[in-house]
Amino acid sequence: MKPRITELFNIEHPIIQGGMHYVGFAELAAAVSNAGGLGIITGLTQRTPELLANEIRRCREMTDKPFGVNLTFLPIVTAPDYPGYIRAIIDGGVRIVETAGNNPQKWLPAMHEAGIRIIHKCTSVRHSLKAESIGCDAVSVDGFECGGHPGEDDVPNFILLPRAAEELKIPFVASGGMADGRSLVAALALGAEGMNMGTRFIATREAPVHENVKQAIVAASELDTRLIMRSLRNTERVLRNSAVDRLLEKERESAGANPPEDIMGEVAGVYPRIMKEGTMDAGAWSCGMVAGLIHDDAWVRELIDRIMREAEDIIRGRLAGFLLA
Ligand SMILES: Cc1cc2nc3c(=O)[nH]c(=O)nc-3n(C[C@H](O)[C@H](O)[C@H](O)COP(=O)(O)O)c2cc1C
Numbered sequence: 001m002k003p004r005i006t007e008l009f010n011i012e013h014p015i016i017q018g019g020m021h022y023v024g025f026a027e028l029a030a031a032v033s034n035a036g037g038l039g040i041i042t043g044l045t046q047r048t049p050e051l052l053a054n055e056i057r058r059c060r061e062m063t064d065k066p067f068g069v070n071l072t073f074l075p076i077v078t079a080p081d082y083p084g085y086i087r088a089i090i091d092g093g094v095r096i097v098e099t100a101g102n103n104p105q106k107w108l109p110a111m112h113e114a115g116i117r118i119i120h121k122c123t124s125v126r127h128s129l130k131a132e133s134i135g136c137d138a139v140s141v142d143g144f145e146c147g148g149h150p151g152e153d154d155v156p157n158f159i160l161l162p163r164a165a166e167e168l169k170i171p172f173v174a175s176g177g178m179a180d181g182r183s184l185v186a187a188l189a190l191g192a193e194g195m196n197m198g199t200r201f202i203a204t205r206e207a208p209v210h211e212n213v214k215q216a217i218v219a220a221s222e223l224d225t226r227l228i229m230r231s232l233r234n235t236e237r238v239l240r241n242s243a244v245d246r247l248l249e250k251e252r253e254s255a256g257a258n259p260p261e262d263i264m265g266e267v268a269g270v271y272p273r274i275m276k277e278g279t280m281d282a283g284a285w286s287c288g289m290v291a292g293l294i295h296d297d298a299w300v301r302e303l304i305d306r307i308m309r310e311a312e313d314i315i316r317g318r319l320a321g322f323l324l325a
Helices: 004-009 027-034 050-064 080-093 105-113 123-131 157-167 181-189 212-218 242-254 260-267 271-276 288-294 302-322
Strands: 015-017 039-042 068-074 098-100 119-122 140-141 172-175 196-199 227-230 236-239
Touching: 004 271, 015 027, 015 039, 015 302, 027 050, 027 068, 027 302, 039 050, 050 068, 050 080, 050 157, 068 080, 080 105, 105 119, 119 123, 123 140, 123 157, 140 157, 181 196, 212 236, 212 302, 227 242, 227 260, 242 260
Parallel strands: 015 196, 039 068, 068 098, 098 119, 119 140, 140 172, 172 196
Antiparallel strands: 227 236
């Protein structure tokens, strides 16, 4: 299968593993790239640019295939050392960067000069068009179903993807709710050139997270996520747990008037406790509705091979069969 995205990133299969805080370490990125997809290291999970440089080196020891780094531009006053992270990416010879969050325009010239291709994650058509206009090479279009930050427009992928296809010239992948061969075929049918998965890749053998996290995803249904921080216009889709219930109660009580400090206990610095220690009620952690479609913790290669086989079977069998009937 050769949609434009495979050529753009020099990968075998049109499947990307999106950046994930405290999940996107070298082990997972290398496993995805070795299986023919595009693995992505999460830049800001590494506390300093030096640590990111080291993580890039570790990944390169585990794969000779292309892999990327995610750089999330956070809407906060004291920004991380972005120039330092970009230097680490360029010096580490990484050729693909997934940007997310705020507009990455300011950082593009340095990365483009170094021959880096940029895929920007967007939750709306207008942001996707902006990404195209500032020179991004591709877009990851993230629907309302997605784990993490779906934005505030609440447009699911069945509408968002064909709308993106109507407007964009650069290639885009479908993100949010993608799990299997059916997702890939649907994404291609709606105009995308591949798919980006987050939650699905957490429930894999190679994902360097605690077993409890994988089990929680496998056990969850499509009804088990909640949207938090709506009142702050910083909505995040997370798996429901006692911390999330507590946080939502605080949001309801404050009717949007709470200063963010009031919910810090549930969201600040909780990822290491959840992802590393497996303390599942320690706080809120991103998870997509797609958990309802995840029933095992496959090896990454098995998962990717299964997706590609299933997609081909659907196209050649089920869909072609309708034409013959
Ligand atoms: C645990 C977790 C952490 C995430 N952290 C980030 C992040 O740091 N930066 C980012 O751009 N996206 C992040 N995402 C979003 C994913 O890259 C991806 O866009 C999203 O998971 C796609 O939706 P899906 O989970 O339905 O596949 C995260 C997602 C999850 C599940």
